[in-house]
Amino acid sequence: MAAPPAVMAEVKSVPERLDNGVQAPPLHPLPHNDLFKGNKVQPEVLRLHLLKEGKITEDDVCRLCKDAMAAFRAEPNIIKLEGNVNIVGDIHGQYYDLMKVFEIGGKVEEVPYLFLGDYVDRGTFSCEVVLYLMALKSTHPKKVFCIRGNHECRALTRTFNFKNECLHKYSMRVYDAFMDVFDTLPLCALLDAKFLCCHGGIGPSFHTLEDINRIDRFSEPPEAGPMCDLLWADPTPDEDDEVQAKPFTPNTTRGCSYLFNSKAALRFLKDNQLLSIVRAHEAQKEGFKMHKKDPENDFPAVITLFSAPNYCDVYKNKAAILKYQNTLINIRQFKQTQHPYCLPNFMNVFTWSLPFVGEKMSQFLSDALLMADLDAEFEDDGSAATSKAFSASEKDERRRQIKAKVKAMAKFVKTYEASRLNNEELIHLGGLADRGITQHNMSAEARAKLMSLVQNDEETEEAFLAARSLDSLNEKRPMMKKQ
Numbered sequence: 329m330a331a332p333p334a335v336m337a338e339v340k341s342v343p344e345r346l347d348n349g350v351q352a353p354p355l356h357p358l359p360h361n362d363l364f365k366g367n368k369v370q371p372e373v374l375r376l377h378l379l380k381e382g383k384i385t386e387d388d389v390c391r392l393c394k395d396a397m398a399a400f401r402a403e404p405n406i407i408k409l410e411g412n413v414n415i416v417g418d419i420h421g422q423y424y425d426l427m428k429v430f431e432i433g434g435k436v437e438e439v440p441y442l443f444l445g446d447y448v449d450r451g452t453f454s455c456e457v458v459l460y461l462m463a464l465k466s467t468h469p470k471k472v473f474c475i476r477g478n479h480e481c482r483a484l485t486r487t488f489n490f491k492n493e494c495l496h497k498y499s500m501r502v503y504d505a506f507m508d509v510f511d512t513l514p515l516c517a518l519l520d521a522k523f524l525c526c527h528g529g530i531g532p533s534f535h536t537l538e539d540i541n542r543i544d545r546f547s548e549p550p551e552a553g554p555m556c557d558l559l560w561a562d563p564t565p566d567e568d569d570e571v572q573a574k575p576f577t578p579n580t581t582r583g584c585s586y587l588f589n590s591k592a593a594l595r596f597l598k599d600n601q602l603l604s605i606v607r608a609h610e611a612q613k614e615g616f617k618m619h620k621k622d623p624e625n626d627f628p629a630v631i632t633l634f635s636a637p638n639y640c641d642v643y644k645n646k647a648a649i650l651k652y653q654n655t656l657i658n659i660r661q662f663k664q665t666q667h668p669y670c671l672p673n674f675m676n677v678f679t680w681s682l683p684f685v686g687e688k689m690s691q692f693l694s695d696a697l698l699m700a701d702l703d704a705e706f707e708d709d710g711s712a713a714t715s716k717a718f719s720a721s722e723k724d725e726r727r728r729q730i731k732a733k734v735k736a737m738a739k740f741v742k743t744y745e746a747s748r749l750n751n752e753e754l755i756h757l758g759g760l761a762d763r764g765i766t767q768h769n770m771s772a773e774a775r776a777k778l779m780s781l782v783q784n785d786e787e788t789e790e791a792f793l794a795a796r797s798l799d800s801l802n803e804k805r806p807m808m809k810k811q
């Protein structure tokens with residue numbers, strides 16, 4: 329039997345246990361007339377309401393989607409931008425960190441923003457991120473630009489947690505409306521005719537900007553081809569770049585698209601008279617990465633930006649945005665902002681505590697049965713009445729029955745215990761848990777080592793790499809369902 333906790337916590341009454349420092353989320357959706365003044369959405373009203381975990385009505389969600397969709401649809405595949413702009417990498421449902429982005433970068437009214445995609449999944453506030461960005465887009469269509477990331481599609485949102493989040497907070501109607509918006513997002517941006525900004529990178533399926541302009545983008549992204557490469561490709565890791573003779577190699581980590589080496593990047597830049605590729609898509613310990621430099625101009629051919637600090641609540645990484653100001657590049661890093669806690673997969677607290685309660689109940693019953701067994705022995709010895717009532721074979725039968733019951737109950741205890749331990753592990757794995765990471769195929773020893781690094785508070789390179797290693801299974805594109 330498990331040892332009891334060393335010190336019993338002081339038992340407080342229920343009112344004493346209430347934390348008055350935590351505000352309850354608003355009970356009702358934001359009234360339509362607060363959200364819209366005349367025909368215009370009020371982004372600041374929405375921002376503050378979402379910050380308190382408030383919701384808006386489904387009709388208003390659909391209205392925001394319709395307005396944003398019209399703005400996105402009107403844009404070409406490659407958005408042309410000039411002058412100062414803040415570039416932001418992956419957000420992944422981290423609404424409270426998105427607030428920090430605007431604190432650091434300044435207001436949309438002051439400087440335009442370009443977001444490089446992956447607004448949803450992993451974090452637990454994706455609805456809030458998308459709603460707020462859509463409100464900004466329809467209010468400032470020439471100040472806010474959003475391109476498509478690989479997560480802005482049906483295939484990923486249904487295997488990660490965005491679809492679940494929509495169903496948890498809203499409905500299927502809202503999820504479908506978001507997906508229709510994603511189908512209209514532009515694919516990349518061209519900044520000052522020098523920087524190609526996209527979510528993933530380049531692939532062998534296209535060579536010029538004109539090729540990108542020819543893509544019919546208004547659909548679920550395909551599993552191969554130029555649209556897939558723009559959303560999914562990664563640069564070859566620096567350490568492999570030298571040995572990688574081929575410009576493009578299949579991207580096995582992602583399960584689709586390619587890794588492009590620095591030669592491929594330089595070739596593309598030269599062919600299109602560009603300086604650099606600015607992309608997102610990969611978590612970075614420092615929030616950004618300057619990849620290999622072009623020997624001719626000493627400028628990195630590829631820059632990676634990642635704007636989700638402490639990704640999935642376990643990576644312990646910094647985030648960064650790129651401020652492009654007077655043709656100079658300025659990287660601003662930032663750390664995680666506290667956010668309200670959600671159990672993995674939006675599980676409610678009763679479902680979550682079921683294995684714990686089950687374990688304790690079955691343990692109790694198992695102990696009670698053992699006692700019954702002892703009592704039976706005691707009665708045999710002491711009471712003439714029972715001795716008379718039970719023959720020797722009946723006593724054996726009774727013992728056998730109780731033993732069987734104890735055995736069965738022990739199985740229950742074991743099952744519930746395993747389920748409770750699994751739940752506790754999910755808590756430590758945070759956002760890593762949403763695609764069945766617990767079935768990860770690695771030795772118990774390696775797994776324990778990674779877990780201990782992940783659970784440790786230290787912000788070391790080792791802890792970052794441990795989280796990334798545990799999470800690597802999640803990077804793969806899910807198999808398409810044949811429809």
Ligand SMILES: [Mn+2]
Pocket residue numbers: 418446477478479527608609610
């Ligand atoms: Mn991505």
